[in-house]
Amino acid sequence: MTIGNVVCRLGLMFTCVCVWEIQGMAVEAAVKPKALEIAYGPFVDWVDRTTVTISWEVDEAMNGRVRWSVPGGKPVELSDEQGGKRHLVTVQGISLDDEYTYRIIGIDEGKDAQSKQYKFDSSFYYRLPGVAHGQTASRKESKLSVATDQILELANARAGYCLVLGGVDGSLALELIRKSDLQVVVVEQDAARVQQIRATLDEAGVYGVRASVLEGSLDERFLGSMLFNLIVSEQHLLEGQLPPGKGAEALRYLVPGGGTVVLGQAGDLGRVQRWLGRAGSRLVRSDNGEARWLVYTRPQLAGAGEWTHQYGNAQNTSCSGDDIVKGEMGVKWWGEPGPRPMPDRGPRNPAPLSTNGRLYVQGDRVLFGLDAYNGTVRWSFSSPEMRRANIPRDSSNMVAAGDQLYLVQGRYCIGIDGATGHRARRFSVPEGESAKYQWAYLSAIGGKLIGSRVKKGELYLGDGGEWYEKYETKFISRVSSDRLFGVDLKSGKRAWTYEGGAIVNSTITIGDGVIYFIESRAPKALEMAGGIQPIQQLADQHLVALDLDSGESKWDRPHDFSKLQYMTYLVYANSTLVATGTDKDKHYHTYGIAAEEQTRKAKDGSPVHIPAGSLLWEDHHKEGKGHHSGHLQHPVVIGDTYYSDQWAFDLRTGKELRDDLPERRGCGTMSASNHTMFFRHYSHGMWDLSTNKRSQFEGIRSGCWLSLISAGGMLLAPETSAGCSCTHSIQTSVGFVPRSLE
DSSP: OBOOOOOEEETTTEEEOEEEEETTEEEEEOOOOEEOOOSEEEEEEEEETTEEEEEEEEEEEEEEEEEEEOTTSOOEEEEEEEEEEEEEEEEEOOOTTOEEEEEEEEEETTEEEEOOOEEEETTOOOOOOOOOOOSSOOHHHHHHHHHHHHHHHHHTOOEEEEEEESOSSSHHHHHHHHHSEEEEEEEESOHHHHHHHHHHHHHTTOBTTTEEEEESOGGGOOSOSSOBSEEEOHHHHHHOOOOSSOHHHHHTTBOTTTOEEEEESSSOHHHHHHHHTOTTOEEEEOTTSOEEEEEEEOOOOTTOOOBOSTTSSTTOOSBOOOSSOOSSEEEEEEESSOSTTSOOSTTOOOOOEEETTEEEEEOSSEEEEEETTTOOEEEEEEOTTOOOOOGGGSOOSEEEETTEEEEEETTEEEEEETTTOOEEEEEEOTTTTSTTEEEEEEEEETTEEEEEEEETTOSOOOTTOOOOOSSOHHHHOEEEESEEEEEETTTOOEEEEEOOSEEEGGGOEEETTEEEEEEEOOHHHHHTTTSEEOGGGOOSEEEEEEETTTOOEEEEEEOOOTTOOSOOEEEEETTEEEEEEEOTTOEEEEEEEESSOEEEEOTTSOEEEEOTTOEEEEEEEEOSSOSTTGGGOOOEEETTEEEETTEEEETTTOOEEESOOOOOOSSOOOEEOSSEEEEEESEEEEEETTTOOEEEETTBOOOSSOOOEEETTEEEEOOOOTTOOSOOSBOOEEEEEEGGGO
16 A cells, blocks of 8 residues: 655755655655754854844854744744854844744755754843933033943943942933943932932933932941942042042942942042052053043952862862851842753752852853852853753863853863853864764863863763662763863963773862872773763772873872762862762762872871872761762861761861761752851751851752852852752842851
8 A cells, every 4th residue: 555755844944755664555754854963052142132143163164054943933044144164143033031942954964964953042131221322422421421431441340230429410320321231329418419310310211220329328338248340430520529428438339359449530539549548549541641540449358269160179179268158147139040041950960150259150051150249140141052960970061260161062161251251262172073072071270171081972961850869870870081181271282181091070189280080990991981881880990190280190099999889079188089979778988098198107106108099098887868869968178177978077087076967958969168068958058167056048949969159258059949849939049148248
């Protein structure tokens, strides 16, 4: 029996027919186009509220085309009308809160090809509404426009919050709104001026949207500390009069690590400098040497820590080293991102990062850059190939260093400007021109990127909502790398490459100029290096130490870590390595190891030489938490104390110090500052180590891995509970601040 031809049209382009036999019947159906490999990207970037660009790169030159599907409408085909490998397509008419789908289409080896289907959610647009420019400006307005340009250039702040001390007519506030993404707050004592400025801003359509006007003076302290990215004075700029109050009081309102006061141009700037009362301000002069502006930039807080890697640092201590975050805490800000752009909390997703007053949050294929001190979303972009999950058996795909964020996507590591989100640099995995490999482990330390290589597709994505909790091969198998390499950040050139065994990604640890990791040299593990491997296959394990700068071996010792079955962690602190994990019966097995040669005293007082890589101590106990990933807890090291599960040990000797760590109900793991530990106990929990006080932030919870981080004098808690059915009332991102800084 023959059935007539069935013709299937795919989207706008492809019409293909094929025939196959089913129980003697010939049936025709569409042939799927060949899968198109995207080498770099795609990335979706906002241009304005109704326009985005889609950019990508392929390995073979072709015309760049996108099949864009509108909800409830027909797909449209868009093209950049250029041949080549790099492409950029502009999509207009984006509406609010819609979910779009798209495919990149082209030709691969002479055949029709298309990428997988990607999604784009238009809900996540965070730029503030602008204000239209008026008619031809008057001479006064032109001077103000030039002055505003100079203020913004000197401050290098075009987003966040701006405080205008002393208002006149609202013209400076309005010009700042026109030329930047700043949200402006004007503080003025004169009630009549307050009303006039409000009317001016309201007429421009920005009052209550981009601007607020408050009656009072800065001495009254009705605003929170560390809030503003820029402080200016309309009164001083236009009338040469300093605002009332003490200038030094204004400095508490600046965000640390970049918040700027810019005052001028009228009046005696020497007097302004004395009014400000703070060393470190500078005078900016015109070409003829005349002082035009006074600029003061607030430095980082003394004692502030940072969170640069998945577990705080390349040493994996889960401690930020922050000396400020302790004692009573208050809410500094709350808001975006909320739950909608975040991945399901279960798959143990990458931790947020924070350096230099910025907070980086990885959503569900969306990357966010926030101001850590006021919660402003400075930038975001969609990256549908950006994903990493099951972190206990792998490593994170992003790290921060100074003002830069580094993100792994496919075969590349991308250097991103932390202030703007601009993707400025790109580094390739060894043999990255081949689609066979992906960049896996990532660290940025000592002027180098340290990376590892896996085969394409050999990473956990967690798109099925996996919890990775049970003792099942598909959950506990380790991501292994076949190469480790160093890249010089200045030149971008590869400095060295290491090829040995099958490197266990979750163990790569860097401290004091040395890279440490566990690798398997079993024949089957070597054959499968660069893939996800069952733990039983990763036998014949060695602990390896490489020089960070040269990649040369410092030492290499065989160890039996076969009891570390559920997961394998490695931590470095104070010349000591600690390897830990649990077995299938949920017993913790912990090994303290000398990271370098040591000499210790025996019981009789005689010196004992301990070679690097030697076992110092070990501990074995049944996990004490008893539920919700108690057997998966990542350790915390603060000073010379090693915290794991419900116990604390002396890092160097393994002596038990305490067994009363706070109860932690719910999944997730611990993090710390120098004085405080953070965790989930139903809601956000906090343990002050100096007072032994345990506190709860009720009504809000973290995700199923690590999402509470201390950095810059703040406790930062991006929303990570999306998809959870547990009882909690608020799904929001929060920044907490010690009461001592309010």
